[in-house]
Amino acid sequence: DTAVSQTPKYLVTQMGNDKSIKCEQNLGHDTMYWYKQDSKKFLKIMFSYNNKELIINETVPNRFSPKSPDKAHLNLHINSLELGDSAVYFCASSQMTVNTEAFFGQGTRLTVV
Amino acid sequence: QQQVKQSPQSLIVQKGGISIINCAYENTAFDYFPWYQQFPGKGPALLIAIRPDVSEKKEGRFTISFNKSAKQFSLHIMDSQPGDSATYFCAATSSGSARQLTFGSGTQLTVLP
Numbered sequence: 001d002t003a004v005s006q007t008p009k010y011l012v013t014q015m016g017n018d019k020s021i022k023c024e025q026n027l028g029h030d031t032m033y034w035y036k037q038d039s040k041k042f043l044k045i046m047f048s049y050n051n052k053e054l055i056i057n058e059t060v061p062n063r064f065s066p067k068s069p070d071k072a073h074l075n076l077h078i079n080s081l082e083l084g085d086s087a088v089y090f091c092a093s094s095q096m097t098v099n100t101e102a103f104f105g106q107g108t109r110l111t112v113v
Numbered sequence: 114q115q116q117v118k119q120s121p122q123s124l125i126v127q128k129g130g131i132s133i134i135n136c137a138y139e140n141t142a143f144d145y146f147p148w149y150q151q152f153p154g155k156g157p158a159l160l161i162a163i164r165p166d167v168s169e170k171k172e173g174r175f176t177i178s179f180n181k182s183a184k185q186f187s188l189h190i191m192d193s194q195p196g197d198s199a200t201y202f203c204a205a206t207s208s209g210s211a212r213q214l215t216f217g218s219g220t221q222l223t224v225l226p
Contacts, residue, residue: 004156031211031212033213033214035214040218041151041200041218041219041221042216042218042219043157043202043214043216043219044216045213045214045215048210048211048212048213050211053211055210055211055213057213090156090157092156092214094212096208096211096212100212101147101159101162102147102159102212102214103159104156104157104158105156106154106155106156107154107155107156
């Protein structure tokens, strides 16, 4: 069983479109995250979501909005896609204690054309 | 401002050699320092982690050395193997940030057969 699963794995779309990436974890973790990995492989936190508390990285444009229907799911919705949004997006989950591993999904490669 | 600085950007080692990757951090609130390994097309996976009250942690061929006063930590891979070829990320986190990971910029390790 996949611990953290994301769909789709690849997403190609035109500028200006709205798209969503779905994430599900079956680990029973209480916190989920979205990370962005750019073309230079730099990984940066976008959001964390714990018990309905959302922590947003201040550099994330408000076109990006996380939506969590329940503790096991954290989806990422992106409005008005721009060329610069092209990247690999990783969902992750962990339990909010020290020494707890964060498990990552396999990533969604988003290409905006 | 990059809170975790990682070097080198790339590293080429002969099979059987020692690979060393260094990281330095700025935020003294960080209390957990994991290393992640990422293969192409995959999400990062936890390799080994350390807390600042420990100066060294060893798991198999992988060792973390931690210097709290210098705010530096490093990953040593002994007897490096071609299968170790991957991108390695140091990271840091604190309880005050919902355990969001702040990543270093990554090191592309190539182990030659």
